Amino acid sequence: MSRRPAHAERRRPPLRFGDDPLLWASWLYYEEGLTQGEIADTMGTSRPTINAYLADARARGIVRIAIATDRLRSLTVARAIEDHFGLDDCYVIPAEGGPRTLIDRLGAAGAQVAAALLRPGDVVAITWGRTMLALAGAMAPARIPDLIVVQATGGTTATIPYTPEACTTRLADQLGARVVPISAPAILSSAAAREMMLSEPVIAEQMAHLARVNRVLFGVSSLRPSSTLHVSGFLDPEAMRRGDYAAAVGSLAGRFIDAAGDPVSGPLDDRTVGMSLEQLRNVRTRVLVAGGPDKVAPILAALRGGYAGALVTDTDTAEAVLRAAGIDPDNLAFGSRHGAGQGRNGAPVEALPVRHKVKKFLNASCDAVNEALEGALMAYPRHLAPINGNLRALARPGGSRQGKVGLVIGGGAGHEPCFLGFVGEGLADAVAIGNIFASPPPDRILTCTKAADQGAGVLYIYGNYTGDVMNFDMAAELAAAEGIETRTVVTTDDIASAGPEARQSRRGTAGNVFVFKIAGAACARMLPLAECERLARKANGACLTVGVALEPCSVPDTRRPAFQLKPDAMEFGVGVHGEPGVRRDPMRDADEIVDEICDRLFAELSPEARRVAVLVNSLGGTPGLELFVLRRRLGQRLAARGIAVEMSLVGHYCTSLDMVGASITLMVLDDQLAELLDDPCDGFAWRHQPR
């Protein structure tokens, strides 16, 4: 380059840069497009210096890097739509953009979104229309194994290029997928004709694929005269004239919805062949791609009706949808999601800490609990079965003996294998499961109660948390109204959570496991309700737990750590819900941590205590190796005190999602507790045969 001097020597900047090397370097880099090495040569200095100049220039505001206003606008509007309608995703492209038509650009954006979503083995349905055909055509060629593309509806007139068949085959061709067509017209001349069609084995088999669809790409049609719906011959002019669909504002897969997104029924209902609105809404991933002035009302209706999980549209349409929903798109607070700045109701303004997302094995975070339960049911069919099809209310398959006291346990999800791992012979009869770290609601507990009741009453055991107490108490009232007697024992083993004088206000943690075992054994021995309750109380009174966290847990919804811990800090006295502990301590060696825990535990042991069961429990993220390191020191301390360990559990028993940490529980034994503890039990998390 001619500008480059033969010898590198420090040079003065040209006068127009006002003796400012930062400005000069910035100019050469951002305006003239030189590399940092070339600038170093030009300015007669080193490359690292240029690098530092450029960084300084940004820090001092000489260079401002801006996201193009239209792009920023798209992001802001997309976020507002996601928030308002609770969508998983919203992708908004600029309304203006080069020579391609809006439909082509929406199709390309839709294809990009779809490409990121499709997985091997998926069954994807696509509707028809201009945008859908553009999407199918814009799909980058790929080969996704075992992909099936299903036509979402029957066929339409062939006078248009964007028929259901065309959209389906084009998409399948691009992706190397198998096509399942629907070999029937979308609208039949009569209900009887439809019945006949659907009873044809070929068509019945094609239609059966619609129930297996797990992704759907769909557009919306307005009801204007030029709409796809009209030109495709989907509309029955007679029905329209009669005003049968007067309330409809749009159509999805040939079905009509009103402004609130509710189905509008009419004479076409039993003449239409294709995916129903109910089927559409139950598809797991639902991508709506639509834009343009006539699509505003139908998109709003589709969003209100919950038909879309993700929306691809353009800025003009997105803003109009927001406006129609009563939100001023010109007044969106950017970044308000993080709680910074003034909230709409004058919410406090402190900026909350920036936190990083934690990697997790998730599909949609909102499905995590149900998917985990489905997996557990597949893994342990001998131990667990849904009660009346309810995934969150599980019982032992086959029920239990007449006259046995029923044991119902439960609590929030996120503690796996608690609580469901402790259902089985010699343990609980049924378990009610809530959302993550949130108690199950009363109805569900009542369902469990009825399933567990064998005429001798039902015992509830759960950890002492405000929410669980409220929900189980309400369930107990409902059960009483149905003539089922219940008793309740709340576990209070966590000694860090309150002093010994307030034992009843302590929270229940890993000690749960021992209390479930003792109560389960008492119930299995066919003892009466009052005696089962008494023994459960006795077991709870004999349990003492202390937990320590080295790293916080993170819930699937936010994937952010629940609290922050410095590299050299630990939380002493944590519970099992991701809340901070009672004290923050400097990190220490394992033995010292066990010693501190033992000091706390031993302080509450009676001097006569000579026999214990121990549980060294992972809070989720701590591996077996470290648990055994803790168990070693615990054994040394117990031996030194002359206490015999009669049963030892080490592993994941009552966790707090991915919290790195452990808890130690001691249950002080007498003959009676020791005997009950040694009774057989068979839950998937605890199987025991008497010695």
Place this chain on the structure above:
Amino acid sequence: MASIRDEGAAGILLDVAAEIVAHRAYLSEIDGLIGDGDHGVNMAKGFGRAAEQIKPEDRLSSAMRTLSGVLLAEIGGSMGPLYGMMFAAMADSLERAEGLDADGFGQMLRAGLEAIEEIGQAKVGDKTLLDAFAPALSAYDAALAQGKDFTTALNVLAQEAIAGRDRTVDMVARIGRAARLGERSRGVPDAGATSCALILTTLSRSVARRL
């Protein structure tokens, strides 16, 4: 006398639901400081699902009953029963009153507050939603007793709810999970008081707009 009718007033509750959903992330972040960080998610789930089943032309009381049902049947936790019983009691009160004038609105809120006091064991000062609710309602009643009109009293309600919420920053939690943190719970607002203030300010604004 200024009042609104129960019929066709479900939009008021839809406003409340929209406000809760819009503050989902904010409520969770507040909760994450001393709780488990799921308050916003659970609240948005409950209010959002209920809103899907409510039409603006419904009765306000039936909308409240729908919301109560969803909160009680699907949400669990402590907020499910607390807000669930609150809205059930408010719906009962509203149905008896057949319309909302200034006194009726106060009675409706009183019924909601009493339902919460009955099911939870918290008292004012324990750093819970009561610390936003109770003082706001007292201030509302006092404003009416001084002869202020409905709209002015509604403004007082909203202001005092926010002031109550802000006072929870300096409180030590005495009930719920945060109670186990003792002094460490000081310095951040209570998540329940924050959501309660949102509910009350939106109720007040939405009712005032319809007067």
